[in-house]
Amino acid sequence: MTARARQIPVIVLAGFLGAGKTTVLNQLLRGSGGTRVGVVVNDFGAIEIDAMSVSGQVGSTVSLGNGCLCCAVDGSELDSYLKRLTRPSVGLDVIVIEASGLAEPQELVRMLLASDNPRIVYGGLVEVVDAAEFEATRERHPEIGRHLSLADLVVLNKTDRVADADRERLAETVAGLADGAAVVSASYGRIDPELLFDRKPRAERFGQLSFEDVAGEGREADSAWAPVHDGHLHAGYESVSYATGRPLGPRPLLDFLDRRPEGLYRIKGYVDFGAHDPRNRYVLHAVGRFLRFYPEPWPEGEEHGTALVLIGSGIDPEPLAAELDACRDEEPQQVREEALWGVLRFVPEEE
Numbered sequence: 001m002t003a004r005a006r007q008i009p010v011i012v013l014a015g016f017l018g019a020g021k022t023t024v025l026n027q028l029l030r031g032s033g034g035t036r037v038g039v040v041v042n043d044f045g046a047i048e049i050d051a052m053s054v055s056g057q058v059g060s061t062v063s064l065g066n067g068c069l070c071c072a073v074d075g076s077e078l079d080s081y082l083k084r085l086t087r088p089s090v091g092l093d094v095i096v097i098e099a100s101g102l103a104e105p106q107e108l109v110r111m112l113l114a115s116d117n118p119r120i121v122y123g124g125l126v127e128v129v130d131a132a133e134f135e136a137t138r139e140r141h142p143e144i145g146r147h148l149s150l151a152d153l154v155v156l157n158k159t160d161r162v163a164d165a166d167r168e169r170l171a172e173t174v175a176g177l178a179d180g181a182a183v184v185s186a187s188y189g190r191i192d193p194e195l196l197f198d199r200k201p202r203a204e205r206f207g208q209l210s211f212e213d214v215a216g217e218g219r220e221a222d223s224a225w226a227p228v229h230d231g232h233l234h235a236g237y238e239s240v241s242y243a244t245g246r247p248l249g250p251r252p253l254l255d256f257l258d259r260r261p262e263g264l265y266r267i268k269g270y271v272d273f274g275a276h277d278p279r280n281r282y283v284l285h286a287v288g289r290f291l292r293f294y295p296e297p298w299p300e301g302e303e304h305g306t307a308l309v310l311i312g313s314g315i316d317p318e319p320l321a322a323e324l325d326a327c328r329d330e331e332p333q334q335v336r337e338e339a340l341w342g343v344l345r346f347v348p349e350e351e
């Protein structure tokens with residue numbers, strides 16, 4: 001076999017905060033059959049929540065926490081992870097990089113195209129869009145349109161959250177921005193893995209980007225290419241990581257979530273409600289005003305505790321941490337059955 005024949009496609013999975021990238025990734029991993037998928041997860045927050053929530057993968061996962069991969073100055077960090085994943089002994093068929101929700105996808109694509117790792121080949125950019133939040137997000141961040149124009153495939157996710165008529169309109173808007181790339185509608189990230197793992201020549205599958213496309217040749221000067229990161233989505237965003245070994249009180253936490261500041265767009269992580277439910281931890285997801293708790297059994301042997309990442313613009317880390325501290329349960333051993341009811345209202349019946 002020639003070196004070229006062994007090249008492993010590397011797909012970038014991008015999309016704004018909370019759009020459903022991890023959900024799509026988990027669906028792909030579940031549906032990957034015998035294909036061995038390697039995963040690189042790039043979290044924006046210091047606690048690597050996404051890496052923890054990628055489940056059941058067939059291949060290997062490496063995680064790049066705390067900071068945006070698109071700001072790794074020369075891509076050497078990414079290169080070293082890819083080197084590990086592309087060792088023949090690992091035997092991967094495809095690698096998916098889940099970008100942080102604030103990454104500049106073209107930076108990642110550029111790094112992949114510039115990589116001198118002979119074992120990889122750029123496999124396309126998948127952009128995940130939150131159908132329910134898209135319009136508001138685009139108003140705040142018009143650059144989302146530019147991201148879509150680079151995509152090879154757009155997943156219009158969370159279509160269960162919008163009415164049929166809105167869905168069609170959104171699909172049209174997104175298709176217009178995506179500049180000819182395929183747009184597939186999905187709920188809970190359910191897309192056909194064949195869309196990504198097909199080994200046909202990529203020119204047939206995706207409108208492959210050339211380096212010139214990505215580097216901006218023939219395009220208008222693009223501020224995101226400046227060596228500073230002012231134009232990046234994450235420039236105005238802050239991430240706060242919060243961890244505590246003391247259980248949180250359900251009611252104080254719900255009060256906190258209820259009055260969370262407008263700029264606090266994304267919260268994710270695990271909550272320990274202590275004696276209120278000693279068997280389960282509660283996966284928490286807030287995206288805009290959307291809030292969900294997903295109880296799941298504590299992994300065996302895992303120390304119980306709460307770990308949250310809060311991401312937003314104009315948020316003030318210290319008061320947020322102090323407010324969360326104030327949610328810690330005063331009487332962690334005392335169970336009031338009704339205390340958890342408020343939380344259970346935000347547990348979906350089924351996906």
Ligand SMILES: Nc1nc2c(ncn2[C@@H]2O[C@H](COP(=O)(O)OP(=O)(O)OP(=O)(O)O)[C@@H](O)[C@H]2O)c(=O)[nH]1
Pocket residue numbers: 015016017018019020021022023024050100101102157158159160161186187188189266268285286287292
């Ligand atoms: N209603 C609905 N919720 C969804 C859908 N897809 C994902 N979600 C929920 O949206 C929340 C965020 O999903 P994630 O997959 O974590 O989003 P993400 O893009 O990886 O988030 P970041 O890494 O923080 O940017 C979770 O609560 C998901 O269960 C969907 O199609 N419909």
